[in-house]
Amino acid sequence: MGSNLAYLDGTREKMQRIDPLQSRFAVSDSSARGDSGGGDTGLIVVESNGNRSLFKDDQSNLYAGINEIKAFPVTINGGVIKLNTNGREAKAAEHISGVNQILWENSARGSLQTMSFNAKWQFIKTGKRLESSTPEHSEIKAAFTHKVKIRIAGKVLLGGDNAIPIPDATFTITQDGDKKTFKGNSNGEHAYDLNSKSMISMVVEKDDYENASRGVDVRDIVDLRNHILSRKPFDKLTQMVAGDVNQDNWIDVVDIVAVRNVILGRNDHFSKDDAGNRKSVWRFLKNDFLDVNPAKAFESFENYASLTFSSLPSDVSNAHFLGFKLGDVNFDWSPPAAESTQNVHHASRETSRLFDVIPYRLSDNDELILEMHANSKPGLLGLQFELSWDDSVLSLAGIESQSLVGFNHQIHSRVSEGNAVIAWDDRSLNGIDLPSGEPAISLRFIPQPGADRGTPIRMTNQILVGLDESQ
Numbered sequence: 460m461g462s463n464l465a466y467l468d469g470t471r472e473k474m475q476r477i478d479p480l481q482s483r484f485a486v487s488d489s490s491a492r493g494d495s496g497g498g499d500t501g502l503i504v505v506e507s508n509g510n511r512s513l514f515k516d517d518q519s520n521l522y523a524g525i526n527e528i529k530a531f532p533v534t535i536n537g538g539v540i541k542l543n544t545n546g547r548e549a550k551a552a553e554h555i556s557g558v559n560q561i562l563w564e565n566s567a568r569g570s571l572q573t574m575s576f577n578a579k580w581q582f583i584k585t586g587k588r589l590e591s592s593t594p595e596h597s598e599i600k601a602a603f604t605h606k607v608k609i610r611i612a613g614k615v616l617l618g619g620d621n622a623i624p625i626p627d628a629t630f631t632i633t634q635d636g637d638k639k640t641f642k643g644n645s646n647g648e649h650a651y652d653l654n655s656k657s658m659i660s661m662v663v664e665k666d667d668y669e670n671a672s673r674g675v676d677v678r679d680i681v682d683l684r685n686h687i688l689s690r691k692p693f694d695k696l697t698q699m700v701a702g703d704v705n706q707d708n709w710i711d712v713v714d715i716v717a718v719r720n721v722i723l724g725r726n727d728h729f730s731k732d733d734a735g736n737r738k739s740v741w742r743f744l745k746n747d748f749l750d751v752n753p754a755k756a757f758e759s760f761e762n763y764a765s766l767t768f769s770s771l772p773s774d775v776s777n778a779h780f781l782g783f784k785l786g787d788v789n790f791d792w793s794p795p796a797a798e799s800t801q802n803v804h805h806a807s808r809e810t811s812r813l814f815d816v817i818p819y820r821l822s823d824n825d826e827l828i829l830e831m832h833a834n835s836k837p838g839l840l841g842l843q844f845e846l847s848w849d850d851s852v853l854s855l856a857g858i859e860s861q862s863l864v865g866f867n868h869q870i871h872s873r874v875s876e877g878n879a880v881i882a883w884d885d886r887s888l889n890g891i892d893l894p895s896g897e898p899a900i901s902l903r904f905i906p907q908p909g910a911d912r913g914t915p916i917r918m919t920n921q922i923l924v925g926l927d928e929s930q
Contacts, residue, residue, distance in 0.1 A: 506551040507655040513552035523552040526770035535582035551603040612650035613778030618697040619790025625782040634659040663743035668727040674792025677841035699756040704785040705730035708757035723873035746779035830898035838890025838926025843882040849914035850877035856903040890926035
């Protein structure tokens with residue numbers, strides 16, 4: 460019986476004798492050529508303009524059809540036709556005047572000739588030979604080079620509940636072995652016109668290293684600790700994606716360290732690849748990732764990294780993606796704007812006196828002490844702020860805390876010229892009650908030699924996280 464028999468897939472009730480030349484997907488033994496499930500047919504595109512495409516296999520046997528998934532072997536008298544036959548080369552396939560046709564070119568003379576086929580690409584008849592000097596030669600060539608125009612479009616939105624558009628993402632389409640790259644617009648929308656209906660895959664990227672810390676703060680660190688310690692595990696797929704900042708399919712303290720380094724400005728990325736290149740601070744997955752069981756989240760990432768269409772019979776308007784700003788597990792990221800602050804959703808809190816600043820006092824060794832008092836509720840879990848000043852007037856000599864458990868200026872702060880960023884969190888998640896009248900943070904400044912003026916110290920990006928907020 461050999462390859463003339465195939466077990467059917469449930470659409471019929473018993474085995475049936477079939478002709479393997481009818482379709483390359485007919486037989487089910489190891490000699491069959493067919494769909495691997497991932498769209499890889501092993502066929503090579505010869506020509507894909509118009510509404511029919513021409514393909515060859517690794518032995519130059521011809522196939523034709525709407526796309527490579529639905530292509531048939533091109534046959535004559537039961538045998539498959541080769542790309543080069545009797546001094547002629549197949550140039551294109553098309554459906555013209557209701558008939559499937561293939562255009563052949565004589566390699567020596569440059570003349571053209573058509574062959575007609577039925578719906579299964581079995582030979583019917585041969586057309587007359589058209590010399591290059593005749594009007595018919597140009598007309599038939601134009602008929603086979605008809606360009607199609609397929610528009611693929613969609614949106615890319617932030618993976619949180621607010622579905623905020625992500626502007627200026629980069630889209631890469633792979634089709635017929637070629638890559639086409641284009642940008643989405645400021646509203647998170649993208650659209651691109653293709654000249655072929657054959658299979659495509661699309662991926663999204665966004666290089667945004669200058670804004671690596673946008674939307675990422677000590678609140679996210681507290682949420683990550685709650686998840687790691689199983690106090691309040693993430694129950695959403697979107698949080699699992701955003702929390703795995705180093706993309707190793709696990710959320711652990713390594714991710715927390717990477718987040719803190721970005722918050723403090725030590726890094727503009729969370730991790731690097733094997734070649735030492737920075738990985739993007741964004742991750743994009745196709746929209747139906749939301750249907751995945753949260754328990755299977757880490758097993759599914761790679762399956763949703765690209766969007767694939769096996770064929771494009773008409774325009775596509777649902778090429779949608781979800782975007783995840785890594786580290787932003789509470790999804791308070793929003794697009795940068797000239798008037799926006801680091802974390803837009805917390806901007807209003809900067810006016811609610813989260814901190815009281817006690818004026819300078821002079822220490823015994825002539826240092827100026829600046830005390831930051833936190834107006835927190837009981838159970839402080841985390842704090843963050845940024846200070847800036849004129850470093851030609853003052854030099855920062857040290858940052859200290861007697862009140863914050865485990866505070867270490869080397870771990871929880873970063874100092875540069877005229878700037879300091881502090882981000883502390885309680886590793887135990889028990890929360891601390893600051894002693895009355897005691898500062899949360901003290902900063903020691905030394906006047907620069909020859910300074911004849913003062914300098915304001917500006918405080919921005921203030922955040923306090925209490926125990927009640929993390930329950």
